[in-house]
Amino acid sequence: MEYYVTIMWEIETTHRWEKDHKHYEKKRPDELAAVTNNLHRYLKILEVSKNSKCVQAGYLHPEPGGVVAIDQKAGGGNLQETRLYTYADDETRILYLLTIGDKAAQDSDIEYCKSAVNELRRQKETNEEH
Amino acid sequence: MNTENASKPTGRRYGSVEELMEGNGISQEVQAKVEKLKSETAVTLHLARLRQMKGITQEKMAELIGVTQSAVSKIESGADDDLTLGIIKQYAKATKISFGMEIGKRPTHVEAVKTNVSRMKYHLEALAKIANQHEELQNDIEAFFSEALNNILSILAKCSRQLPLCGGAEKSEVEISVVKTDIKIPSAKAKEEPPMPLAV
Numbered sequence: 001m002e003y004y005v006t007i008m009w010e011i012e013t014t015h016r017w018e019k020d021h022k023h024y025e026k027k028r029p030d031e032l033a034a035v036t037n038n039l040h041r042y043l044k045i046l047e048v049s050k051n052s053k054c055v056q057a058g059y060l061h062p063e064p065g066g067v068v069a070i071d072q073k074a075g076g077g078n079l080q081e082t083r084l085y086t087y088a089d090d091e092t093r094i095l096y097l098l099t100i101g102d103k104a105a106q107d108s109d110i111e112y113c114k115s116a117v118n119e120l121r122r123q124k125e126t127n128e129e130h
Numbered sequence: 131m132n133t134e135n136a137s138k139p140t141g142r143r144y145g146s147v148e149e150l151m152e153g154n155g156i157s158q159e160v161q162a163k164v165e166k167l168k169s170e171t172a173v174t175l176h177l178a179r180l181r182q183m184k185g186i187t188q189e190k191m192a193e194l195i196g197v198t199q200s201a202v203s204k205i206e207s208g209a210d211d212d213l214t215l216g217i218i219k220q221y222a223k224a225t226k227i228s229f230g231m232e233i234g235k236r237p238t239h240v241e242a243v244k245t246n247v248s249r250m251k252y253h254l255e256a257l258a259k260i261a262n263q264h265e266e267l268q269n270d271i272e273a274f275f276s277e278a279l280n281n282i283l284s285i286l287a288k289c290s291r292q293l294p295l296c297g298g299a300e301k302s303e304v305e306i307s308v309v310k311t312d313i314k315i316p317s318a319k320a321k322e323e324p325p326m327p328l329a330v
Contacts, residue, residue, distance in 0.1 A: 010143045011150050016136035018154065025160060032156075033163035038207075040147040040168060041175050048183045056188045057178060058207030074171050074209045096139060116137030123138070 006047045009093045011039075014116065017097040024100050028082065034075020035084040035100065042070055042086070043095065052088035065114035067098070085113045087120060096120060170209050177218070178206040180225045194224040254278075 024032040038059040049055050052068070059073040061083070069083040081103035087096045098116050101109040144150040151161050181191050188206075192199045195217075205217060222229045237245065254275070261271040290296060 008145060010145055011147070012143045013140045013150070013154065014137050015140060018140060019136075021154065021156075025156060029157070029160050030163065033160050033167060036147055036151065036156075036160070036164045037167035037171060040164070041171065041178070043147065044175055045178055045182050048179050050185070054185075054187075055182065056203070058203040073207050074174075075167060094143070098137065112136075119137045120139070 007093065009043055009046050009088075009095050011043070011097060012094050013097050014099075016099045016112075016116070020100050021097075024082075028080060028102075030076065031072050031079050031082040032100070034072035034079055035070050035082050037075065038070045038073065039084060039086070039097075042068075046088065046093075046095065051090045053090075063110050063113065065117050067110065067113040067117055069110075083109065085109060087113070087117045089120075089124075170211070173210040173213060173218070174206055174208055177213075177221045180221060180227055181206070184225045184227075186225065191221075191224060195220040 021032065038057075042055065042057065042060060045055050045057065046052060059071045061069040061071065063069055063085070066087055068086050068088065070086060071084075072079045072082045082100065083103075083106060084100045085098040087098060088094075089096065098113045099109055142153060144153055147164065148161075150156075151164065181188075186194070188202045189199045192202045195202075205213065218229070257271050257274070261268045
């Protein structure tokens with residue numbers, strides 16, 4: 001028999017996500033619920049994964065710079081295409097919530113998320129130096 | 131807000147989406163929708179976790195159960211209503227894990243606590259046994275026991291403070307630490323294995 005140990009991950013919000021999700025809650029509550037459920041599913045799979053890179057799921061979209069977008073699949077019919085952008089830090093086991101947006105804003109959201117991840121990495125390096 | 135400020139972590143961390151929603155003041159309406167979706171995707175999530183635990187890629191799983199990789203992706207990201215018993219049986223066979231299915235009334239909270247305590251006892255005893263067999267794992271397992279004990283006591287204290295005599299639904303100040311102990315446990319023989327329950 002093999003034994004498995006589940007390692008918990010934590011979610012950490014960013015200022016941009018806290019601002020953007022409020023808009024979604026007002027305008028698109030069903031989409032917010034759908035991506036939040038898929039965030040739950042992503043976390044539960046991360047718990048049993050050796051690293052975040054090996055997680056495969058139909059509702060996950062790897063984007064450049066280590067960003068992973070979570071979509072609204074299995075949230076019911078007629079939902080607007082929505083992406084919750086995350087970044088998983090395998091060392092600290094923290095999943096950062098970067099922002100949330102629709103398909104129309106996808107290109108600019110991805111550009112923002114790439115810079116945001118660079119910034120997070122830079123801040124982490126600075127903290128480690130001190 | 132520029133990227134530097136916007137991307138700054140808030141310092142607020144959550145151990146689950148429930149805590150995230152509560153902590154960010156997400157409405158009860160959205161929280162209820164998430165709970166409903168969770169119950170509608172519990173089995174597909176279970177299947178995806180089984181595959182991941184075994185280190186099987188979607189491509190390999192597709193090969194094992196005789197479908198395409200995109201079919202596996204669709205199964206795991208879909209809703210439970212789209213599953214068949216045949217798919218579940220194939221996943222169980224491919225991951226070499228037995229599974230049980232309960233059809234009937236949902237357990238009461240008391241029954242659920244008792245069942246989980248019994249499962250926890252089983253796994254803690256298994257870990258203790260491993261600690262005795264593998265000297266190199268003793269420290270990690272002891273640290274895990276210590277964290278687990280802390281967390282169990284914290285949960286009990288937190289929930290007890292919500293009882294009417296202790297102030298009802300007031301929020302407790304007790305912090306639950308997050309178990310992050312990583313224990314790499316080798317395969318070992320054991321006499322019995324409890325079935326993996328499916329949340330149906």
